Amino acid sequence: MARDHLVTRRVARWLDQRLGSAKLARTALGKVFPDHWSFLIGEIALYAFVVLLVTGVYLTFFFDPSIEEVVYRGSYEPLRGVEMSQAYASALDISFDVRAGLVMRQIHHWAALLFLAAMVVHLMRVFFTGAFRRPRELNWIIGITLLILSIFNGFAGYSLLDDQLSGTGLRIAYSITLSIPLVGTWLASFLFGGEFPGPDIINRLYVIHILLLPALIIVLLTAHLGLVVRHKHTQFGGRGRTERNVVGEPVWPRFAFKSIGLMLLTAAVLAALGGLAQINPVWLYGPFEPANVSAASQPDWYMAWLDGALRVFPPWEARAFGYTVPNPFFPAVLLAGGTFALLYLWPFLEARFTSDTLEHHLLDRPRNRPVRTSLGAATVAFYTVLSLSASTDVVAVTFGTSVNGVLVAFRVACLVVPPVVGLTTYRLCRELQLRDEAAGMAPPERPRIRWELLRVWEWHARRRARAAPTDP
């Protein structure tokens, strides 16, 4: 065997003789990926997460999550001599006294916002193309779990700094926890270590934010991607594409280069934002004092739908058996719980309502599933309106109108906009289908939707009827 002069080749051979890596690499690099631009959205989320990990590690070197009271002596003059928690002081130090601290903080925060935005759009892609159908329901469940964990982790992260704005958010979180019937008071005390603000919450959030949730997210992400490989990627129908093959480009070289390019672009966009656009200037918000609150306090965008729900929900509460179900329970606990429960159950609900339990590897075009598409569009519209409702006061100030009028307008919009969007989408799907037919394309087979199943109370009778057929 002639000595190879290519170092890379020698290293590869050395490794292969010890790991058998060549076979593995050949399989991995030979994987075929269908090329459609919408399949890259999930990757944007993945790469935003990579940026989050890298910048987050840097920040942990300098952050001290202690609520011990200190007097600030750093280089930001307008807060010098002010009493604050060690956590907030070290956030200021990262911003003003640590080399590259502020740019890392800002990239980290922008990356968090991008991570969640990309996840939501990825979720929409999967939903509207029916990529969650059998055999991919498990991966859908993992994905929804990832979304929930990431929302929690984003909230935990921005609450760590113990500034006035995030303290206000924590106060709301405490009240929401408090509003859960029966266990609320106990749960809130358990989480915060007593009455708000509680001695333990910042420390606990720190462990949750840098250890527990990231580890969970990494594990689930690995499973998520592993299942993509296991199932093979879905693809749109077309020339030579069937339920039994995958048509596309191999990982090496084309797909790998595309993907690396997207990673670098994601990092570049985040670095540009972190360097050029100020985000969360905690030094202006001041240290958290439970008695203070600022006007126009809003959460980050991924919590905005909850904040908006709290704002637009009418001031109702329920009393029964000597117990009160406080108002925040309905918009915050019930709505959030219902939202994620519906998301989790959707693949199974759809399978039941369409009686479609077959395996699917070809994606739907959204227009060919008008009911699913319009329901999804209405849902997106509903949560968009709710998110925008979190800015009632800013809207009122910006346009010089009454904040109460804006609130009522959003209340109406919550009820009116989703149906309008849904019906419009339905009509649009039908028009596009007609256009396809005019272009000479046969309409695809669509499963019949069993609307009668909406009568949930009859499900039990149906099951009995199925178990014991009455007519011989």
Added chain:
Amino acid sequence: MARARRLRRAPGPWRLPVVVGLAAVATGLALAGTSAAAPTAGPARQGPEPDLVAEGRALYRTSCVSCHGVEGAGQRAPDGALRGPSLEDVGPAGAYYQLTSGRMPIGNPDDLPQRKEPAYSPEEIEALLAYIDTITEGPPVPEVDPESGDVAAGGTLYRENCQSCHSATGAGGALSYGNAAPPLGPPDARQIGAAVRAGPDPMPRFGPDLLTDQQLDDLIAYVEYLDDPDDRGGLALGRLGPIPEGFLIWVGGLGLLLVAAFWMGTRRRDAPRVDPEPPGDEADPGTAGVDAGGNAPLARAADGERDGP
């Protein structure tokens, strides 16, 4: 790393001896389009000068009486709606704030008062203040000296007393039923002092028992700092908090990357196709004629291109 940058860059405090010169300067400034015009003589109560009061009364009777009533008792429209509030406890401080910031005289009493060019010259305002001083019980225009204020102490006071309406960054905020706390920039030291002391409705009044003169100076120093904070991080997105940040990440962050992904995912039109074409290709009936992107080949047919051989 100590930063050698002056935190306070307020104009020098008004000094009594240079009345005439400053009046001229102030007039010039007003003409040049700033609202920094301010009366010069501090309204220390040394007994009203009769002709100044007479001039003020004449001005009041022409421009203010229709809403605030004779002798400032307030006025109601025939249908009982409030035309103008009573000036009973406004005092020179309140009048100074409303007149120098151009909020009064107001065109339509139903609107919120807006900051604009003052309608009166500094001398006229001085006369009006002298007259107001004779008909109302209220605080005098405070003497402020933000130069001597401590920004850090002011910040603490601001966060305790002001941010719940004016927001942590001084961007202003909404109050219930159409009221609003105005944004605090661009700040004018005496106007802030007058507003704090007089408490123009719906703002609470902070008398010397709540905020000492020194604390008022601290506070003004901080508000002046907030107008142009010496901070880092790049472009401040209006200092409105997470909402503009959310818009930016959706439009400038994810929007940009989606465009990039779309651009990566589109083939060049003249790229050779490498898709396999199995013999006897039995495409799904629903996807016949659909290209790799799942798009109907409508535009394709139009420009005379044919797919495949």
